[in-house]
Amino acid sequence: MKKIPTLFRRDPEDRKRLLRDVHPDCEWVLAGEGVPTRKYDGTCVLLDEDGSWWARREVRPGRQRPPGYRPVMTDEATGKTVGWEPIGQSAYARYLAEALASSAVGAPGTYELVGPKVNGNPEGTDGHVLVAHADAERLDAPRDFDGLRAWLLAHPAYEGIVWHHPDGRRAKLKHRDVA
Incomplete structure (x- = not known):
């Protein structure tokens, strides 16, 4: 179990706030790779x-x-x-x-x-x-910042999304990160 990186980089001045920049380890998600699943709380x-x-x-x-x-x-x-x-x-x-x-x-x-x-x-x-x-429940979620923000805000019962790459990498985005 490794800590799963957040899809977008965190603001170094305010770690609770996300920037629109993709985390370097997660660029594969925006390239359409991996399967999005529900993150349970x-x-x-x-x-x-x-x-x-x-x-x-x-x-x-x-x-x-x-x-x-x-x-x-x-x-x-x-x-x-x-x-x-x-x-x-x-x-x-x-x-x-x-x-x-x-x-x-x-x-x-x-x-x-x-x-x-x-x-x-x-x-x-x-x-x-x-x-x-x-x-975990598979999701049909967008893969861009604005689309993901809107999708998560429309699904408040979900803690977030976890993407699973076939090679074992994962990425996540939590509801609270975009709220």
Whole structure:
């Protein structure tokens, strides 16, 4: 799991504001490559090849990493390290257990855990469920700044869009980035 770059560059003076310039690592999206999918608003969990569950965890610079933490990458801009912690020590462990009781889980991979106790339940689910990132809803979205802004504003229930390139690269654009 690597941090997914935002499709458009951020204003260095105000990191909450996007510029119209495409992030250099994401030019493939505007070239028409990749598949756009819905970005769900929950928390990311991983089912590894051994059948163990992990929770996504960001650790700020200078903070202690939790026991068993598996770092994946450090963001150069923020200094935060993104990685995985064993689900058993995560605050989301009991919600994952609820989701597993009601969700069909397939192959190892990443899932979005959504529900009443996750991020205020913006997805509006009645219970905790898992959405496989590999099975995320495919979208018919434009690929230019103005078109994407209008599309996201017209779809306020979506956290955003994630584009998936066949070679594994990804790019994202969140609703809050254009609102």
